[in-house]
Amino acid sequence: MKFIKTPVKGMCDMLPADMRMREHVLGMIKESYAKYGFMQIETPVMEHIENLTSKQGGDNEKLIFKVMKRGADLQRAIDSGNQEFADNGLRYDLTVPLARYYANNKENLPTPFKALQIGNVWRADKPQKGRFRQFTQCDIDILGDDTNLAEIELIAATSDMLSQIFAEVGISEFTIHINDRRILSAIALQAGFKEEEIPSVLISLDKFDKIGLDGIHAELVENGYGEDIVECYLSVYKATESVDCAAFCSNISEKFLERSVIQNVEEIISCAKAMISDQVTISFDPTLVRGMGYYTGPIFEVSINGYNFSIAGGGRYDKMIGKFSGQDVHATGFSIGFERIITILKDKMDNGAKLGTDNLAILIAKDVPLDKKIALFKEAKTLREDGTVVTIQPMRKNVKQQITKLENEGFNNFRKIYKD
Template sequence: MALVKKPVTGMKDIQPAEMQIRDYVIGLIKETYKGFGFTPIETPCVENIANLSNKQGGENEKLIFKILKRGEKLNLETAQTEADLVDSGLRYDLTVPLSRYYSNNAANLPKPFKALQIGPVWRADRPQKGRFRQFYQCDIDILGDPTNLAEIELILATTTLLGKVGFKGFTVHINDRRILKGMAKYSGFDEAQYDEVFIILDKMDKIGLDGVAKELASNGFAEESIERYMGLFKGLNEAEDGVAYLAETLGDCLEGGAAENLKQICEAVTATTQASFKLQFDPTLVRGMSYYTGTIFEIGVEGFPGSIAGGGRYDKMVGKFTGMETPACGFSIGFERIVTILLDEGFTVPGSKEKIAYLVEKGVDSKVLGTVLQEAMAGRAAGQQILVAWMNKNKKFQKEQLTAEGYSEFKEFYKEALK
């Protein structure tokens, strides 16, 4: 049977031009985030299936690449349930592995701990443009800080990075899960129904306010609750200060300190940021992960569907491992989406070294080849990027290919002498 040349569905080969951009962006990420005091760590790509299926990952838990038990532990003949076959899976994000990592190593880590993770994750999703089954995530997280300094630092670090990459005029949408719950409680929805209400609310940008009302009604929610819920959003449209409006309107339905917390974050970020962006309170921002407990945020770029970064506070996840709650907050950039945007815009990596190609005619004697290699090594020591390759018969086509890879200078070496 012939081997298959194409990658597995949902995976892709990365060409040199894209790889150059990816390496540049990753280098910028590390440099920028280290400047904010974040420490690089690495976790395994495989996690215990119980960790991945703990009802914290939302829809992603339906997309796990599950791994069969190995060796004698795998017994297909006696297996009756999935648990008899599966004991681990590929991670679908970096947050669950980080929580496990912290719970296992907290005694040896500083408090608070500022973590930086860059690595591949896997989701058995339907592949489409800009969405793959294997893709990179880049996360920064602060564990052990219950104050909003964590949110402020995360937003400043992420927006600083995007500014360095070249993004301008983007929007940081910010909300708080406590505000979402306060609005739902004020409207009269049962607490057990909150997640269902939020899933419908999350479609606001696609179906509008009337569409949300219709879908809530079609799902059997009380007309009185829907009307009161819609009234809040209509009031927000007329209010100059949305957070202040909700704080006053929701009263005891809103958890104490939630509105003030959001106000402080917005004021601190606006006063200190050096990047060009808009910070906007967005009461329709939900974020799909059920592990979020407080502030949530997303970043949108005009002309690009969906968000390019997102995150929030998840104070209860580490406690799932240790039995003791640990404050935690994180921000993840959509690395693949950022690279896609840069590729579409024809982005060129700034400050790239000049790439020189030494083309050597086949059949040169060892003395000539030695001279070529010595000259190449001297150039590399001086900081040049030099490729040494045999000269093809179709030299013109070879140069065209190398030019497409960024080589701008060519030196040719022949059997007799340099021509």
């Protein structure tokens, strides 16, 4: 059988330099979020297929890596003519597992519960640049808090974390966009769309940055919506730059939108501003949609100049956990685009994350006597106890090339040991 040395399509090998950077960033994320009281948890990489196909994951449910039933269970499914041969699947995000986790463990958890979850997820997506089938997600969530303190804490904590990470590559400015799904729904209802049509309308609005109002107009009409309704709907979005929430929503009837929703968004923005760096912009963005259908209130996203993707996003999803436990739980979350952050850092760093200045490579020639080796091993033990990174290697014939490779791995101190 042929041995294939390349990874499975859509998955990547991680070289030492890659892992050094990833572990460095993960360490900063954990340390930063711990200061805000978030507690790290872990859920299994495999979930019940019923949970993964609960219609809470949007298009991600089409991308599940399913795990077949085994043994007698599989045979029974085949014999019965059952077309579902899977009983489990690899998780496609961390939110669905969190919902199950909380429903199962809530009696042993504090209220509100501030969770930090980091782990790999899998999606049977079409691989392309920056899009993989296995990748790391990093989520923070606050469960059991029905106030906007949850949104404020999530935004402040994430802004603080991103500011620390990007400071290492000279980036201090990024933008936090905020909107509310209830505002999006109110605009559509007032224009004349039916409740059940709103998800389809928002899918088109979500393309605002890519196709603009003209493109959205054409798409909605093509989808069968009346010209008058589409014109009325999009007229609200003709002036969206530098507009505050109250001004934007001033023409939305209270029949469709409670004034408390507007006040809530403005409170989140003003309170978060008091906690984040002055160089970070936080503003109301009426065209922000967020693709997941489970959001029920405020939504937010983070973008950075020069990149056409968001680096973090989330919102309130008060109805999702109840789908599993039978009892609704107030919930708000922020998902950090870990892989995208790594992409930006790689763009800005010349040689990736370094080991630090306290490191030493000891290269030992082939004929060095045993007593001298033992002395070196004892010295290395003492140096490691004092915090120095020490690697001991046999000296190669081409020692210059050996040193160059070690330098590329972050070593900058060397000792070459010969017989005499």
